[in-house]
Structure formats: C-alpha cells, structure tokens
Amino acid sequence: MATSSYPAPESPLRSVYRWADERLGLADLAAFAAHKRVPQHAHSFWYYWGGISLLFFVVQLLTGILLLVYYRPGKEAFESVRQITYDNDFGWLIRSAHSWSANLMVFALFVHLFSVLFMKAYRKPREFGWWSGLGLLSLVMLFGFSGYLLPMDQLAYFATKVGLQIPGMIPGISGMVEDLVRGGPQVGEATVQRFFALHVVILPLVFLPLLGFHLYLVQKHGNAVPPGEARKPAAERRTIPFFPNFLAQDLAMWLIALNVVTILATLFPWDLGKMADPLAPAPLGIHPEWYFMSQFQLLKVVGVIVPGFGGEIAGMGLFGAATLFLAAIPLIDPDSRFGRRAKIAAWGGALVMIGMIVLTVWGYAAL
Amino acid sequence: MSEASTSGNAVPLETPRRRDLLQAGMGAVALAYLGALGYPVYRYLATPAVRSRLEGQITSVAIAEKSLPAAGAATMFLFGTRPAMLIHHADGSWVAFDAVCTHLGCTVGFEPQNKRIFCPCHGGAYDMKTGDILGGPPPRALKAFKVEVSDGHVIVSRA
Incomplete structure (x- = not known):
C-alpha cells in the first residue's frame, strides 16, 4: 500500500488519524478505496458524467439553501426574487449559479443517460442502476419545472400555465390538476406556495434516498465495461485504482464543472422579467426551457398532423412510448447473448436521442 | 530543482x-x-x-410633540435600530438612555414608582436620572444621550 512505502514519523496529524481510525475503522474504508479499480479504455471519458451531474446537484443544494434564506413564496415571491437579484450583495450571483447549474445538470444527466445506454451499462446486474437513474432524471425535470415558477415573473407564469395545461387535457385529470397541482383555476399565489413546497421539501425528500440507492449500486457493481472492451482478453484490459488516481481525475472534472458554472453565472447572469400579470398578453416568442423543448415541439408537430384535441393525446402518447422504451431497455437487451435485441436497444436509443435533438433544434428554429 | x-x-x-x-x-x-x-x-x-x-449609524432622532411623554413618564423609541428611552421627569427635566441592559441585552423599563430603570431579566437597576448602576449584575451604566427641547419637539443625539 502507498502508505507503507513512506513510513512517516508520528506527526500530530497522524496520531489524530490513528485515534479516529481505532474508533471508526477508517483503514477499512481506505483499504476498500485502494481495492476498487476503474476500467481504463477509449471510452473512459464517459465515466465522468455521473460524477459531473452529482457535482451540479451539490451546487444546486448549496445555492438552493442560500436562496432559501431570502426567498418568500406566495404573494411576495416576485418581490423577494427582485430583492435577491438587485438589492442583495451577490444575490444575482447565487441565483445565476442556481439557474446555470440546473441547466448544466440536466445536460450532464442527458450525456450520462445516453453514454450509459450506448456503453450498454444497463445490462445485468445493473438494471436497477438504469431504472433509478431514469427516476432521478424524471425528478430533476420536476425540479426544473417547479423551480421555474418560483420567481413569478412573466416567463415563469406563462411557462407554468402552459405546462399545466398539457396534463390537464387528459380526460378525467384536468380537475385533479386544478385541485391538487395548480391550486385553483389560474396560476397564482396558491400555485407558487405548493410548487415551493414541492421544490424544496418533497422532491429533495424523494430525490436524496433515490440518489443514495443509485450511488450504492454504482459502488456495488463498479463501472461497466463496454462490450467491445469486454471481448478483449483479460490481459489486454487496463484498470486504474479508484483511489487516488480516478478520484483525482474526478476532482479535476469537478473543478472544471465548477469553473464553468461560476464563469457562466458571472458573465451571463440570469435575468428577472416583469412581475407576472394575468392580464398582460404572453410575451412574444415565449417557449419552454430547452430540456422541455423536444416535448413542446413534438406536441406542435403532431398537432399539425392530428388536428385538435387528439393531437395532444397522440403527442403525449408518442412521448410516453419513448419513455417506456427507455425504461424497458434492460429487459429488451438483458445481456450479451442476443445480438438482435442488442441492436434494437442501440438503434432505438439512437432514435430517441436523435429525435430529441432534432425536435429541440427544430423547436428553436420554429420560434 | x-x-x-x-x-x-x-x-x-x-x-x-x-x-x-x-x-x-x-x-x-x-x-x-x-x-x-x-x-x-x-x-x-x-x-x-x-x-x-x-x-x-444615525447621530440624532427627532421626536414629535404628539409622541412626547407627559411629566413623570417615559416613552420608548428606536435610535437607529436600538431601543432607547426618553424620560420626562416630574421636575420637568428630560433625559434619554440607550434602553439595552449592559448585562445581557434585555430591554430595560422605566419604573417611576421605584425611581429607577429596571431590567427584569436579571434584576439590574439603574439610576433614572443618570443611568448609573444602582444594583444587580450590570457591568456599566446605561449610555446617556444628549436631549434638546425646542419648540414642542425633542431632539435626541449622541452625547
């Protein structure tokens, strides 16, 4: 072990470590970390994206707590965000970091999702890793949707109004959406208050244990090796120790990710629009956040083909089918025995990814 | 290297x-x-x-006529962000003190019947004319302000 080759004299720091080790078993942890190895190959770069997503989540957690110090939901929602953004020292920076990091987290998660998909890391025994990951992504989308309303400016107001209109179109659900989610026939104080509860209490309460489960599975099964690498004879496969080598690389990635957040937040601070006013017309060119753009465009496109109310249902059906397909991938392609099934998973996954990218670009072009 | x-x-x-x-x-x-x-x-x-x-960080506060205490009574006001006390003594004199007890920071009260300023938290007592310690745990006298009476209103400023 690395420590035994450099026998250090008993420094004060070392005796403190020994004291803690005797009581907490830190050496076991160090031994575990020293034992753990990470595969090293041409596609190793994609291993970082789960960790990068995690870093952005930590930034969300910390900046979210800071915003919570001054944010007031309900009637004063807009005014409190105005104060944070324009009156408070560095409030603009904290809020910008929260918004930028949210967007970067969704981006990193999509990269993570599709890299896991194409590296076939969902195969046995990692099915629950895939499913818990999809669950985490869905929760992140809900975080994004609920957080977007909280400033209560014009964009937030109309985005939420439209966003809630869509599930409200499903027959039999519209009443429930009004009663339970919107808190009334119009987006208003009651909506902000409950979105706030959702955003800062309910979602974190569900998210954190699921994240813990996801990370536990990553520890349990280790990094998956892509099929091309797995076919190589064992002697040709390379690994590096998790500690300190991979962790050092992870840390470097985190530092880069953190720098990206701070640079974007500083140079492109998030704006605050006019206070939400139900009587003002919706701002021109209003559109959802980029990570909802593909769904938005899908509804628009299908709406042209299937006019009227049926279009929304068909669009949502297509979106639901794509989601279901992603969830079913570990069942379609459970291990390396079935060549045809592996192709279905890969091409289906590619279709979903390309569909999302095309619809997103199309959506922006059509604004 | x-x-x-x-x-x-x-x-x-x-x-x-x-x-x-x-x-x-x-x-x-x-x-x-x-x-x-x-x-x-x-x-x-x-x-x-x-x-x-x-x-x-203000240096003085003006108290309008309608808020002034009658002779023998006191009124509380904010000097900046700190509670302060303006006493109009029965003999017609005016004094003003920082109303934060020097012991552990409770707000003190005027007790004309006992001729003192009293802090109920730990029984600190101060002289009602000078702010000096009469008894109890306070380490220092109450800080006194300068009081000027001019046509109706009172101006309290840092001494």
Whole structure:
C-alpha cells in the first residue's frame, strides 16, 4: 500500500488519524478505496458524467439553501426574487449559479443517460442502476419545472400555465390538476406556495434516498465495461485504482464543472422579467426551457398532423412510448447473448436521442 | 530543482523541498479558491446585518410633540435600530438612555414608582436620572444621550 512505502514519523496529524481510525475503522474504508479499480479504455471519458451531474446537484443544494434564506413564496415571491437579484450583495450571483447549474445538470444527466445506454451499462446486474437513474432524471425535470415558477415573473407564469395545461387535457385529470397541482383555476399565489413546497421539501425528500440507492449500486457493481472492451482478453484490459488516481481525475472534472458554472453565472447572469400579470398578453416568442423543448415541439408537430384535441393525446402518447422504451431497455437487451435485441436497444436509443435533438433544434428554429 | 532529480546518491532519496513547495502551492491555490467562493457567500448572507448597521449609524432622532411623554413618564423609541428611552421627569427635566441592559441585552423599563430603570431579566437597576448602576449584575451604566427641547419637539443625539 502507498502508505507503507513512506513510513512517516508520528506527526500530530497522524496520531489524530490513528485515534479516529481505532474508533471508526477508517483503514477499512481506505483499504476498500485502494481495492476498487476503474476500467481504463477509449471510452473512459464517459465515466465522468455521473460524477459531473452529482457535482451540479451539490451546487444546486448549496445555492438552493442560500436562496432559501431570502426567498418568500406566495404573494411576495416576485418581490423577494427582485430583492435577491438587485438589492442583495451577490444575490444575482447565487441565483445565476442556481439557474446555470440546473441547466448544466440536466445536460450532464442527458450525456450520462445516453453514454450509459450506448456503453450498454444497463445490462445485468445493473438494471436497477438504469431504472433509478431514469427516476432521478424524471425528478430533476420536476425540479426544473417547479423551480421555474418560483420567481413569478412573466416567463415563469406563462411557462407554468402552459405546462399545466398539457396534463390537464387528459380526460378525467384536468380537475385533479386544478385541485391538487395548480391550486385553483389560474396560476397564482396558491400555485407558487405548493410548487415551493414541492421544490424544496418533497422532491429533495424523494430525490436524496433515490440518489443514495443509485450511488450504492454504482459502488456495488463498479463501472461497466463496454462490450467491445469486454471481448478483449483479460490481459489486454487496463484498470486504474479508484483511489487516488480516478478520484483525482474526478476532482479535476469537478473543478472544471465548477469553473464553468461560476464563469457562466458571472458573465451571463440570469435575468428577472416583469412581475407576472394575468392580464398582460404572453410575451412574444415565449417557449419552454430547452430540456422541455423536444416535448413542446413534438406536441406542435403532431398537432399539425392530428388536428385538435387528439393531437395532444397522440403527442403525449408518442412521448410516453419513448419513455417506456427507455425504461424497458434492460429487459429488451438483458445481456450479451442476443445480438438482435442488442441492436434494437442501440438503434432505438439512437432514435430517441436523435429525435430529441432534432425536435429541440427544430423547436428553436420554429420560434 | 534539477539537481534533486539527477544527483541520485549524493542527496537523500527524496529532497523535501520540491514536494513541500508543491504542496504549499496547492494549499495556497485551494485556499484562494475557497476564499473566492466563500467571500460572495459571506457578503450575501451578511447583507441585512450590514444594512441595519448602516441604519444604526444615525447621530440624532427627532421626536414629535404628539409622541412626547407627559411629566413623570417615559416613552420608548428606536435610535437607529436600538431601543432607547426618553424620560420626562416630574421636575420637568428630560433625559434619554440607550434602553439595552449592559448585562445581557434585555430591554430595560422605566419604573417611576421605584425611581429607577429596571431590567427584569436579571434584576439590574439603574439610576433614572443618570443611568448609573444602582444594583444587580450590570457591568456599566446605561449610555446617556444628549436631549434638546425646542419648540414642542425633542431632539435626541449622541452625547
């Protein structure tokens, strides 16, 4: 072990470590970390994206707590965000970091999702890793949707109004959406208050244990090796120790990710629009956040083909089918025995990814 | 630097200088980084406190006629952000004190019947004309303000 080759004299720091080790078993942890190895190959770069997503989540957690110090939901929602953004020292920076990091987290998660998909890391025994990951992504989308309303400016107001209109179109659900989610026939104080509860209490309460489960599975099964690498004879496969080598690389990635957040937040601070006013017309060119753009465009496109109310249902059906397909991938392609099934998973996954990218670009072009 | 890596047997296997320098440098960079992250966060959290300290830096307060106490009574007011007390004594004289007990910060009250200013928290008692300690745990007298009476209103300022 690395420590035994450099026998250090008993420094004060070392005796403190020994004291803690005797009581907490830190050496076991160090031994575990020293034992753990990470595969090293041409596609190793994609291993970082789960960790990068995690870093952005930590930034969300910390900046979210800071915003919570001054944010007031309900009637004063807009005014409190105005104060944070324009009156408070560095409030603009904290809020910008929260918004930028949210967007970067969704981006990193999509990269993570599709890299896991194409590296076939969902195969046995990692099915629950895939499913818990999809669950985490869905929760992140809900975080994004609920957080977007909280400033209560014009964009937030109309985005939420439209966003809630869509599930409200499903027959039999519209009443429930009004009663339970919107808190009334119009987006208003009651909506902000409950979105706030959702955003800062309910979602974190569900998210954190699921994240813990996801990370536990990553520890349990280790990094998956892509099929091309797995076919190589064992002697040709390379690994590096998790500690300190991979962790050092992870840390470097985190530092880069953190720098990206701070640079974007500083140079492109998030704006605050006019206070939400139900009587003002919706701002021109209003559109959802980029990570909802593909769904938005899908509804628009299908709406042209299937006019009227049926279009929304068909669009949502297509979106639901794509989601279901992603969830079913570990069942379609459970291990390396079935060549045809592996192709279905890969091409289906590619279709979903390309569909999302095309619809997103199309959506922006059509604004 | 280069001697350390080439001189082989001449010096101990690992010269501490290079490693120490690198570690100290990394530590300094890490500290600078933490400082760059921590400074905005500190300022962000401290904003209300800083603002109220600025508000507290006033030098005088005018009290309008309708708020003035009758002879033998006192009125409480804010001097900046701190509670203060204006006493109109029965003999017609005016005094004003910082109304925060010098012991542990409770707000004191005027007790004309006992001819004192009293802090109920731990029984600190102050002279109602000078603010000097009469009894109890307070370490210092109450801070007195300068009081000027001019046509109807009263101006209280730092002594």
